[in-house]
Amino acid sequence: MPVAFLARFIAIHVSDHGWRLTGQEQRTAKGYVYLKQIDLSEQQRNFLVQQFEPDTLVRNPVGNPVVASVTVKSDARSVWNVVGDFAGFATFIPALAHIEMTGEGVRSVRKKLFKDGNVVIEQLNTHxxxxxxxxxxxxxxxLNIGNLWAVMQVVPDGDNQSQATWTIIGQPHTGSKEDVPAFEAFLQGFADDAMKNVQALFNG
Incomplete structure (x- = not known):
C-alpha cells in the first residue's frame, strides 16, 4: 500500500476508533501527509491487515511457451556476453532506440524505449x-501485453558453436481466447527476428 494512502487511511480511522498515535511525525510533501512511528495495538494492526491484504499485478503468465532458438558459429561464452547482457538488447533488436537501467544485477529494472514510441519495463529475476x-x-x-516471463539461455553445441534460445510465456492484456494465437504469433515473430540478428552478429 502506498505510504501516503496508508497515512490518510490511519488518520481517518483515528477518530472513528479512538486510536492513540504516539511518537508521530507529520510533514507535508506534494499535498500528502506522512505519519511515522505509529504505535498501534495488536487489535488495531489486525484491523488494518483485514482491510488491506498484500497484492500485486505481476504474476506468472498462463500460456504456451514461445521458443526462438538459433545455432551460432561461436563459443557459448562469447554469445552469452551478448544475449546475457540485460542492458544490451539494443545490440540485436534494432527497433530499440535505447535502454535505461535502474540498479545492477538481480532485481534491476530496464526500460526499453522503442523507436515507434512504445515502452517496455522489465525486472531481472535471475542471472x-x-x-x-x-x-x-x-x-x-x-503494448497489449499482460503478464510475461522470459528466459534467455546459451549452451555449447560442438566445437566453436553454440545454441542460443529465447523462451517467452505471455498473455495479452485485453482480448478473448480467440486473440491468443495472433498474440503468440506476434511474440514469435519478434523473438525470431531478434535471435536471427544474434546469429548474424557471429555468422556474418
Whole structure:
C-alpha cells in the first residue's frame, strides 16, 4: 500500500476508533501527509491487515511457451556476453532506440524505449553467468501485453558453436481466447527476428 494512502487511511480511522498515535511525525510533501512511528495495538494492526491484504499485478503468465532458438558459429561464452547482457538488447533488436537501467544485477529494472514510441519495463529475476541463463518478468508496457516471463539461455553445441534460445510465456492484456494465437504469433515473430540478428552478429 502506498505510504501516503496508508497515512490518510490511519488518520481517518483515528477518530472513528479512538486510536492513540504516539511518537508521530507529520510533514507535508506534494499535498500528502506522512505519519511515522505509529504505535498501534495488536487489535488495531489486525484491523488494518483485514482491510488491506498484500497484492500485486505481476504474476506468472498462463500460456504456451514461445521458443526462438538459433545455432551460432561461436563459443557459448562469447554469445552469452551478448544475449546475457540485460542492458544490451539494443545490440540485436534494432527497433530499440535505447535502454535505461535502474540498479545492477538481480532485481534491476530496464526500460526499453522503442523507436515507434512504445515502452517496455522489465525486472531481472535471475542471472547465472556459470549456467549462462537469465530470467525476467514484465512490469509495464504500452503494448497489449499482460503478464510475461522470459528466459534467455546459451549452451555449447560442438566445437566453436553454440545454441542460443529465447523462451517467452505471455498473455495479452485485453482480448478473448480467440486473440491468443495472433498474440503468440506476434511474440514469435519478434523473438525470431531478434535471435536471427544474434546469429548474424557471429555468422556474418
Amino acid at each position: 547465472d553467468d556459470q549456467a549462462m541463463a537469465m530470467t525476467w518478468s514484465l512490469l509495464y508496457t504500452s
